[in-house]
Amino acid sequence: MADAAAVAGADRIAAAFADHGRRAALMPYLMAGFPDRDGSLAVGEACVEAGADLIELGVPFSDPLADGPVIHTAATEALARGATVDSALSVCESLSARVPVVLMIYANPVLARGAERFARMAADAGAAGLIVPDLPHDEAGELRAACDAHGLALVPLVAPTTTGERLASICAQARGFVYTVSLTGTTGERSQLPPELSRTVERVRAAAPVPVAVGFGISTGEQARRVAELADGVIVGSRVMRAAGEGGAQAVREVVAELAAALAAD
Amino acid sequence: MTGGPRSEATVERRFGDYGGRYVPETLVPALDELEGAWLEASRDPGYRAELARLLRDYAGRPTPLYLAERLSERVGRTVYLKREDLAHTGSHKINNALGQALLARRMGKQRVIAETGAGQHGVATATACALLGLRCVVYMGAEDMRRQRPNVERMKLLGAEVEPVEAGAGTLKEAVSAAIRDWVANVADTHYVIGSAVGPSPYPSLVRELQRVIGEEARAQLLEVEGRLPERVIACVGGGSNSIGTFVAFYDDAGVRLIGVEAAGEGIETGRHGAPLTTGARGILHGAESAVLQDEDGQILEAHSISAGLDYPGSGPEHACLRDSGRATYEAVTDEQALAAFRELARLEGIIPALESAHAIAWLLANPGEEGGIDLVTLSGRGDKDLAEVLARG
Numbered sequence: 001m002a003d004a005a006a007v008a009g010a011d012r013i014a015a016a017f018a019d020h021g022r023r024a025a026l027m028p029y030l031m032a033g034f035p036d037r038d039g040s041l042a043v044g045e046a047c048v049e050a051g052a053d054l055i056e057l058g059v060p061f062s063d064p065l066a067d068g069p070v071i072h073t074a075a076t077e078a079l080a081r082g083a084t085v086d087s088a089l090s091v092c093e094s095l096s097a098r099v100p101v102v103l104m105i106y107a108n109p110v111l112a113r114g115a116e117r118f119a120r121m122a123a124d125a126g127a128a129g130l131i132v133p134d135l136p137h138d139e140a141g142e143l144r145a146a147c148d149a150h151g152l153a154l155v156p157l158v159a160p161t162t163t164g165e166r167l168a169s170i171c172a173q174a175r176g177f178v179y180t181v182s183l184t185g186t187t188g189e190r191s192q193l194p195p196e197l198s199r200t201v202e203r204v205r206a207a208a209p210v211p212v213a214v215g216f217g218i219s220t221g222e223q224a225r226r227v228a229e230l231a232d233g234v235i236v237g238s239r240v241m242r243a244a245g246e247g248g249a250q251a252v253r254e255v256v257a258e259l260a261a262a263l264a265a266d
Numbered sequence: 267m268t269g270g271p272r273s274e275a276t277v278e279r280r281f282g283d284y285g286g287r288y289v290p291e292t293l294v295p296a297l298d299e300l301e302g303a304w305l306e307a308s309r310d311p312g313y314r315a316e317l318a319r320l321l322r323d324y325a326g327r328p329t330p331l332y333l334a335e336r337l338s339e340r341v342g343r344t345v346y347l348k349r350e351d352l353a354h355t356g357s358h359k360i361n362n363a364l365g366q367a368l369l370a371r372r373m374g375k376q377r378v379i380a381e382t383g384a385g386q387h388g389v390a391t392a393t394a395c396a397l398l399g400l401r402c403v404v405y406m407g408a409e410d411m412r413r414q415r416p417n418v419e420r421m422k423l424l425g426a427e428v429e430p431v432e433a434g435a436g437t438l439k440e441a442v443s444a445a446i447r448d449w450v451a452n453v454a455d456t457h458y459v460i461g462s463a464v465g466p467s468p469y470p471s472l473v474r475e476l477q478r479v480i481g482e483e484a485r486a487q488l489l490e491v492e493g494r495l496p497e498r499v500i501a502c503v504g505g506g507s508n509s510i511g512t513f514v515a516f517y518d519d520a521g522v523r524l525i526g527v528e529a530a531g532e533g534i535e536t537g538r539h540g541a542p543l544t545t546g547a548r549g550i551l552h553g554a555e556s557a558v559l560q561d562e563d564g565q566i567l568e569a570h571s572i573s574a575g576l577d578y579p580g581s582g583p584e585h586a587c588l589r590d591s592g593r594a595t596y597e598a599v600t601d602e603q604a605l606a607a608f609r610e611l612a613r614l615e616g617i618i619p620a621l622e623s624a625h626a627i628a629w630l631l632a633n634p635g636e637e638g639g640i641d642l643v644t645l646s647g648r649g650d651k652d653l654a655e656v657l658a659r660g
Contacts (some may be wrong), residue, residue, distance in 0.1 A: 062565040066290045084563050108550040134288045159292035185451035188581050205538030
C-alpha cells in the first residue's frame with residue numbers, strides 16, 4: 001500500500017506538469033494565514049481561478065532563513081494573527097481539491113511533530129508534496145522515507161552553488177520535481193534574472209529524472225516567459241505575496257492572470 | 267601555552283544526535299569548503315604559528331588565572347577566576363575571531379560578516395578584520411544596539427559597518443538570522459564568523475577548538491599553582507563558547523564537575539528567560555539541532571535576559587549532548603541574581619564582570635558547596651559595556 005500511496009502525490013504533480021498546455025507550469029506561492037486564514041484561502045482560490053497549475057503553500061515559521069523581507073513579514077503577520085500548522089493544513093485541505101498543493105515548511109515545525117506524524121498529517125490534508133528549505137539532502141533521509149510511505153513527494157532544492165556530485169545524488173532521490181533556486185540569495189523580487197540562470201537550469205535538467213521548476217527572484221510576466229524557455233515550471237512567491245498584502249485576492253488574481261498570459265502557448 | 271587548536275582537530279557532524287546542518291542548499295558547499303579549509307589550516311604549522319603569535323602578542327594570552335581571595339572567603343572555597351576579561355577587546359571572543367579571520371583570509375574571502383548580541387563578538391571580529399585588512403559587516407539587533415551603545419561605537423571606530431536588525435525583538439536571534447541571510451546571498455566572497463559554538467557543522471567544532479585555549483591554559487595554570495584539579499568548573503552559557511572552550515579541557519578528568527549557567531531572566535516560571543538547556547525541548551535553530559525554546563507548534567520563542575549575550579533561545583549542540591550524557595550540568599540564575607553578583611564582584615575583587623560572566627559568579631554565590639574545595643570560574647568578559655544598563659536598574 002505504501003508504494004501505491006507514494007505514487008499518488010508524485011503522480012498528481014507529474015500530471016500538473018504534463019497537462020498545463022502552457023510554455024511551463026505556473027506555480028504561485030502563497031502564505032497560509034496571510035493576511036488571515038480565510039484571506040489566504042481567498043488568495044489561493046484567486047490563484048487557481050487565474051490559472052495556477054500547482055500551488056506552493058507556505059506554512060508560517062518564526063525564523064524563515066531562506067526568505068527575504070516580503071515572505072518573512074507575511075509569516076510574522078500570519079503568526080501574530082494566530083496562524084498555526086493545523087490552520088495552514090486546513091487551507092491546504094481546501095485548496096488541494098482543486099490543484100496539487102506542495103507545502104513549504106521549515107524543518108523545526110516538522111521535527112516538533114516527528115517526520116512520520118507530520119507526513120501523515122500533510123497527506124491527510126491532501127498535500128501532494130513537501131518542500132523543506134532548511135533540510136538539505138544529507139539530513140532528509142528520515143523525512144523522505146516518511147513521505148514515501150504516505151504518498152507525499154519530498155521535493156528537493158538545488159542551488160547555483162550545488163556541486164556536480166551533489167546534484168547527481170540530490171536528483172537521484174528527487175520526488176515530484178526539482179526546485180531550482182535561481183540565484184544565491186533569499187526569496188524576493190529582482191529586477192533581472194541572474195545571468196548564469198540558463199547554465200544552472202541546464203545542469204539540473206541533465207541530472208533530473210523529474211520536471212525542473214525554477215523559483216526565487218521571478219516576478220514579471222517577461223521574466224516568467226524567459227524562465228519557461230529553460231524549465232518545466234515557474235514559481236512566483238514574493239510578487240504574489242506583495243499583491244496579497246497590497247490588494248488582497250483581487251490583486252493576486254490580476255498578478256497570476258498576467259503571469260499565466262505570459263506563459264500562454266502561441 | 268601558546269594556544270590554538272589541537273593539531274588533530276576534528277569536525278563532528280553530530281554530537282550524539284544533536285548538531286547537523288539544517289541550512290538552505292546554497293550554503294552546503296560553503297560549509298564543505300569551510301570544513302576542508304579548517305581541517306587543513308589546523309594541521310598547518312604556518313597557520314598555527316601565526317594564530318599562536320597573535321594570541322600571545324596581540325590578544326595578550328595567556329590570560330591570568332587569578333586567586334580571588336575575598337570571593338573565596340565569602341563562599342568558603344578556593345575560587346580561581348580565568349581572566350578572559352583581560353584579553354584584548356575585553357572578552358574571550360577575540361580567540362575565535364582571530365582564528366576565523368585568519369581562516370577567511372586563507373580561503374581568499376575578502377568580506378567578513380558577524381552577528382553580535384552584547385557587542386563583544388562584533389567588536390572582536392571588527393578588531394580582527396581591522397588587523398588583517400578585511401571588510402567587516404556586523405548584524406546587531408536594534409534593541410541590543412540600544413543597550414550596548416559603547417560597543418556599537420567601538421565597532422564603527424574599528425571600521426566595521428553595523429547593520430541594525432529590526433525584526434522580532436531586535437536581539438541576538440534576529441541578528442544571527444540576518445547574518446545567515448547575508449551569507450546565503452554573498453557566499454562566494456564572504457566568510458561568516460559565527461561568534462558562538464552554535465550553527466551548522468563545522469561551526470560548533472571550529473569555535474570550540476578556537477576557544478579550548480581557555481580551558482587548556484586554566485587547567486595547566488591550576489596544576490602549577492595548586493598541584494591538583496578543581497572540584498568544579500563554572501562558566502556562563504548563552505550559545506556556549508566560553509563554557510565549551512573551558513569544559514573541553516576537563517572532559518577526561520572524571521572528578522571535575524562541569525557546570526554551565528544559563529539566564530533565568532525574570533524567572534524560569536515566568537517563561538521570560540534564556541535557559542534552553544534547563545527547560546527547552548529538542549529543536550532546530552540556526553542550522554543545528556539542539557535544545558531550543560519553542561512553543562508546541564514548533565515556533566521559536568523569544569528569549570529574555572538582562573544580558574544581551576545570553577538573550578538567545580538556542581544553545582550549542584555539544585552542550586545538549588553533554589547535558590544528556592550527564593558530563594555537564596546546566597542551571598540558571600535570574601537577572602536579579604546576576605545584577606547582585608555584578609556588584610558583589612566589583613566590591614570584593616575590584617573586577618567589574620560582563621553581565622554574562624556575572625551569571626557564573628551568581629551561581630557560585632548561591633551554591634557555595636562544601637567548604638575547602640577548589641572552583642574555577644571563567645570570567646568571560648569585562649563589564650564596562652554594561653554600566654549604563656546596570657545603572658538604569660538603580
